[in-house]
Amino acid sequence: DAKTTQPNSMESNEEEPVHLPCNHSTISGTDYIHWYRQLPSQGPEYVIHGLTSNVNNRMASLAIAEDRKSSTLILHRATLRDAAVYYCILRDWGGFKTIFGAGTRLFVKA
Amino acid sequence: KAGVTQTPRYLIKTRGQQVTLSCSPISGHRSVSWYQQTPGQGLQFLFEYFSETQRNKGNFPGRFSGRQFSNSRSEMNVSTLELGDSALYLCASSLFEVGQNTEAFFGQGTRLTVV
Numbered sequence: 024d025a026k027t028t029q030p031n032s033m034e035s036n037e038e039e040p041v042h043l044p045c046n047h048s049t050i051s052g053t054d055y056i057h058w059y060r061q062l063p064s065q066g067p068e069y070v071i072h073g074l075t076s077n078v079n080n081r082m083a084s085l086a087i088a089e090d091r092k093s094s095t096l097i098l099h100r101a102t103l104r105d106a107a108v109y110y111c112i113l114r115d116w117g118g119f120k121t122i123f124g125a126g127t128r129l130f131v132k133a
Numbered sequence: 134k135a136g137v138t139q140t141p142r143y144l145i146k147t148r149g150q151q152v153t154l155s156c157s158p159i160s161g162h163r164s165v166s167w168y169q170q171t172p173g174q175g176l177q178f179l180f181e182y183f184s185e186t187q188r189n190k191g192n193f194p195g196r197f198s199g200r201q202f203s204n205s206r207s208e209m210n211v212s213t214l215e216l217g218d219s220a221l222y223l224c225a226s227s228l229f230e231v232g233q234n235t236e237a238f239f240g241q242g243t244r245l246t247v248v
Contacts, residue, residue, distance in 0.1 A: 067237075
């Protein structure tokens, strides 16, 4: 199974952009790249997903490398409420299986 | 619309007992998957159901089983509980359309403690 690798933790200042990296060098052609985040005492929450092209939504942007072996989640202006564990995940085309990595704990300083 | 509902939210069981957890997906979602979350192992995939059929299974012993009903509601069962089964069990539902890839919506989980 393809796996993802993320830094254990990152720190950001409030109101600044945050770039969360993820490596997935064994990604297959049919795997989508998803990002979820988990706030304390809650289930994971969907953030964004993409296949090959960069994606934007109201929460974040996803930048996917041309060879698809890495991606970056971009939070344009971090707020205190963005402090969470961020998971970079691969889901096959039909969503049959979801592989979670260890995630990156994001700390946001006021 | 209502989100994914998991019941119960908290559960305490004794070693050797068995437990059944329930998950009601978002209306219209036919795919339900289950995950175990522990501090040591993180989030691990248990199994996934679609239209009452198990489509995929993670690397867990046979004591962990599940099923899905015709209304897409799902249950998972753990028999002969061990202390190491103490975890947060999360359920997620998603739409399934051939050739498309949609997001999963998670419930708040059931916190199982085995004593």
